[in-house]
Amino acid sequence: MESNNPLVSVIIPSYNREALIAETLQSVLSQTYPNWECIIVDDGSTDNTKGVVQQFIKKDKRFKLFDRHREPKGAPTCRNIGATKSKGEYLIFFDSDDIMLSDMIKIRANCIDANSKFDLWISAVGVLKQNDTSPRVQKKTLPISDKITLEEFMLPCPRTPKWNTPAVIWRKASFLKLLWNESIPIWQDIDLHIRAIDQSFKVYSTQYLDCLIRIDNNDTNRISNHRYSFTKLEAKRNIALALTEVLNKENIPWMKKILALEIFQGIEDSIVTGQMKKHTLTNYIRLFENILPSNTLFNLVQGYFFVLNVLRQTNLPYVKGILIRLQHDALINKILK
Template identity: 30%
Template sequence: MEAKVKISIITPSYNRGYIIDETAQSIFSQTHDNWEWVIVDDGSTDDSWEKLRTYAAKDNRVKVYQRDREPKGACTCRNIAVEKCTGDFVMFLDTDDVLASFCLEQRALAAVADPDADFIIFPMLLFKNKPDDTKLLWNIDKDEDDLNRILKGDAICQGTGTLWKRQSFIDIGMWQEGLKLWQDVELHIRSLLWPVKYKKRMDLEPDVFLRISDDSLSRVGYYSAPKMESRVQVFTDICSKMESLGIVSKYAQSLRVMGLDILLGTLKSGYYAGAKKTVALFEKVLIFNNAETKRMKRLIMLSQYKLYKFRSLYHPIWQKVADLAPYNGSTLSQVDWQKEVRL
């Protein structure tokens, strides 16, 4: 039955010609052969496009395109690929990550076992040079609300860890184009608030290996103003949606954790307009009281005047704000896979 399940692997590509061969080989080595690999190049200036065309010439299941509309970015490329793909299901894979040989077979079997699920979550491992060199899980399942976990920065999965019904993914609005950061966070929170039906299969073996690299597009310039602006926008949209659903109070503590992390990030980046917007949102949705937001406004003022140079003055105030919503319960990239890694 699983042999009939066609999976479209969706990949955005930008200047990764030096590393994509390993990703390609992991796809060509799959034990489940009913797949297509749809790659959209984002205007690469290296030899990426030539390599992609070589893959397509080698195997007609590989479809390669160049981004033909704005905005530039991975999410636009992913959405174009989803629009062009023909699979029943879609999964997302970046150009530096690697599939276990049984990945598509395992995911196809899971899809057949849970036909009502809009998406299914699978375990993943992190790696540096070889897929089994760290044995660190992306994250683990817990007896805790998954939405709460995402808000606190303890997400059970990211984009590569899911298998979506293609039509369900289209129905929820696909990736939000234009975001510079938190694309996965936004997608999964929006999905859970939709709501969709999903299944967690964390009982299975890790089937994707996520590369830890300093030049990851999400790591480079993490505290830059454009990326902080995206985080502020995602948080604003989340609060607005939760207000409309009347569930802000239910998730207030988790919203405090996420919101405070964003506020401190805007101050680190010097994005003071974003800091002020974030505090105004706190006041609107009432997740912090007046005394707490007053303390935050003072910290913003001190930051604007560059008084962070005076550590004895600045640091105690920073710490008092940081202590308003402490959270140290994340298991993100903290737990080892205890069994032999199956490649």
């Protein structure tokens, strides 16, 4: 490492966060580590988000605000813009509702100082869950390691990997070899981290809990909360296709099974809720040609979805429910066999 006190760039995309972003920026301002800059890239907010950010810029010139100046819209584009604007040797990508504990950057800088031969360093994070009473903090831990495999990262399920966006501090030079994928609306961090592992980036993980992420199921700005949306299904489909080459190279059959199960359940949910059109269903079924282990199973899945689409329109809910349940369970067992 070039310096024991390196400049760390915190990059935050923002969109209509006037009610939450002040708490996030205050947690940055309260850091005990002094050598940081915080770059906020606004994604076209229509509320007073930018006004709130400007108040922090008046307090401390280490805060900087930029507008997203190019397409496509979305957090990945904003993060890539922030990375190119940054001057730090290391990067932390934070969301506009996340919270840093006061020693977060100091802890991560110390970790880099003691373990400098890596491309990214991982910390544990807490989860703030919104409910009817008060938020709960849930610790998310990792084994201490100097080597993380793709299998370790993805277990137990692709949608809940071992770490997420704010848990990471990147060596900027390493990150710029990857960049965020601007074409996918969800799971961008999973995509990024899988590419890093696949390209043999050196990953160091610790058990330090140094930040909190907020889970708010009432936040309509989060695509990930729209369980049955075509946008989410399309993102899953695209990510699964992009992972096919990696999965085949790594020869990890269980991972393909889990991905197949994710797509299966997403399509099934969309049919049951009446949001899947026939021509779209045909396109999604084709995804399984790249994941399912046999043509026989592919034909069974295809037949099940077409029958399910017909049954959805019948007036025999009890019979329909029994048929769906029996076929559902049988196919799940075959996919995971």
